[in-house]
Amino acid sequence: MESFDVIVIGAGVIGSSVAYHLVKKGLDVALIEKGGIAAGTSSRCDAVALICDKKPGIDTEIGYASIQLFKQLAQELSVDFEFSSRGSLYVCETERELEIAQGYVADQVRDGYDMRMVDPHELLDIEPYLAPDLAGGIWTEADSSMNPYKLCYAFVEEGKKLGLKVFDYHAVSEIQRDVQGKIERVVTDRGTFKTRKIVNCAGVWSPKIAGMVGIEIPIVPRKGIVLITEKTSKQITRQKVHEFGYMLSKFEDIHFKRNVSELVEKHNVAFTIEPTDAHNFLVGGHRAFKGFDIRSEIDVMQAIAERALRFLPVLRDLNCIRAYAGVRPWVPDHLPIVSEVEEVPGFFIASGHEGDGISMSPITGKMVAQLITGEPTDFNIDKLNFSRYKKSNAV
């Protein structure tokens, strides 16, 4: 039976990064994935690493650190994952939104981040195709983009050079423990592997893996549908543009009413657009709890198109060639779980990144490697500890 220092379960962006950072520490690592690399959410998402969509505090700090790490990784990894730092633009539809945006920017600027308000004039300088009647916006200099599944390939291929063993098309079905409750073996449909340490990086499926050691993780799939435009030589936008109302679709505690149709309201649709290196644009965004269903619903597609036209009338004559959907690993407090599980020595969780998994993959991988080798982590990650859910259950 093959034996490893650490077994990483799930080759999405989180597992790929964790595995890469672990082999870099000189450990013997297996990455076990039930499908191919990036079979799950990491190939059904958008492609940005932002700080402007994070809450002030640790959320933003970790997001910013990850962007800095991406810059190093773009040099370090031999596969090109199309990283670029182009900045991002929030647009505010109304004065009311603008007011809330100003408060948000003030908080982030106080913490030292390069964000600034943009007036309607400058808005059109930055993006000439935007609707002319918008109230203003926010420019965030650090915000970046990449190709998420190429990022997974990049981590895995570099990892392999350092000895990483990849077992794709192997589905984990059981985790066996010794008499003291310590991790002993990982059973898959195509063989059993020995290890003392497991990192559960199975995204929306991580509750199932955790169930194999009797642990309950409060991760729930949160769906998002994306529309793809045909290729066009028109520079519809130069970088990520999204409406500030996106914050309202993401966080339950941000309240303001948008003036939107019933359809848009019902499907929790907030406009976002991103250019890709292939000259298509990705148009979203949408958030809904629909279980694991990843069909592209026509009414949601309509709502996304309707909302996009409000901000970018130029899209009217452009074709939508495809739609796809993914499910984000959502947790109630919007902070990922990056920790060892006290009750099950050797069982680690790195999951629950919701809409920020791509963005947070480098720092997550780095910190899991630090946890496992017993080094201090780059950030105080007490808030990301799994035990927070036990406490809230106890109350």
Add this chain to the structure above:
Amino acid sequence: MTNKETVICRCEDITMREIQETVERFQCSSREVKLRTRAGMGSCGGRTCRGMVDKLVEQLGGPPISNEIALSYRPPVRPVSFGVLGGEEK
């Protein structure tokens, strides 16, 4: 088929050679071939080349095609303008 310069995916202009090299190098599924080369990601959504890519991968010894990894169909069936989709034009 022997001519390696035969274009398999006409929308994205991907040749037989590119597909073959990708399968040989990465021992990968059709889905991974698609993501790596963009074959099947163009405006027809793989309706023209999907079957050919699946077959090529099978012949070249990639993972056997299961429901999970065969190339899928995604809506819309034909390209539709954002104007029509967004309800501005009927």
